[in-house]
Amino acid sequence: MQVAVIGANGGIGRELLPRLADAGHDPVGVVRDESQFEAVRDRGGEPRLGDLEGDFDAALDGADAVVFTAGSGGSTGADKTLMVDLWGARRVVDACVDRGIDRFVMISSVGAGDPLAGPEPLRPYLVAKRCAADHLEQSSLDSTILRPTALTDAEGTGSVSLAADGLGGDTAEIPRADVAQTAVACLDTDRTVGETIRLTGGETPIERALRGGD
Template sequence: MNVAVIGANGGIGRRLLPRLDQAGHDPIGVVRSDEQFDAIRERGGEPRLGDLEEEVAPALEGADAVVFTAGAGGSTGWDKTILVDLWGAERAVTACAEFGIDRFVMVSSRGAGDPESRQGPIKPYIVAKHVADRSLQRSPLEETILRPTRLTDEEGTGRVAAHFGTDPETGPPIPRDDVAQAVVACLENKDTVGHAVTLYGGDTPIEEAMQEAS
């Protein structure tokens, strides 16, 4: 499967490319600068230029599936959150529909299912994720939405707590490596289509946890 990863040089994307390659897929790493091309190749991906604030659609052509794991990051303003996390995601969904790319995995955020439950400085970010998720759910694409809690750079455990259709407020943080593994498991399990899954650190092997959708 040709899998285009939007945000391929980010914290999850960097870990996802080699996992896709090792699983027998052909990853496409969509990045904003050709200076990142060598790093994408080293991780087993085909590098392509795509800027969520300008033009990303051509980078997706020929893909069988798209993973959106991009984000403006906490060091930028809310304007970037709107342009990247919300508008960029919506444009990627539209491009998939135009190209006939049916499969889409969105890496969102815990709380995005009910932004009214979140208060404080993070709420605009959660609202942006909610609107992007909703646009994907209303599209004709076969979507899976992953909503991980607080992310860490610790080594992955290969285990998670996966909550289908519910959004518990508390739970352990989750390594980015485990989120990347969960993305691969979702792509390889059609039963996850149509589900929004909240992810915490946990004790269930990831592939087994994704089987809960069946």
């Protein structure tokens, strides 16, 4: 499949490109600056320009699936949370519906299920993630929504935990590499379609966890 990665220059995005290629997919790395093209190529992706606050439509040409892992980041304000995490994500979902790109994996966040229960500074972000995921769930697309705990740049372990509750509270973490590997595995695991999956570091090999072995 040709898989467009939205946020390909980000932490998870960079981990996704080589893993998609290794799994036999054709990764397209959607970035917002041409200076990032070479890094996308180095990781086995075809670079294309796309800005969630502007035009990104052409970046989806020929795609069979999208993995959305963009984010406005913790150093920007609520304006970018609205424009990127909420509106940008919704616009990508709508563009996929318009173009008949049926498969969509969204990297959401732990806490998006109940934003008011999250730490106060994070609530606007959690609301944005929740509303974007709701829009995807309510669309006609074959969706999988991943809700990872806090991300780290530690080396991937190839194992996760999909524990339904708890997830280790505020201290639970997961390497970005393992979130990326899980997103790739979701594309090849039909039973993840229509699912919202909480995700943290753990002991169960990713493919087995997605098959229900956790």
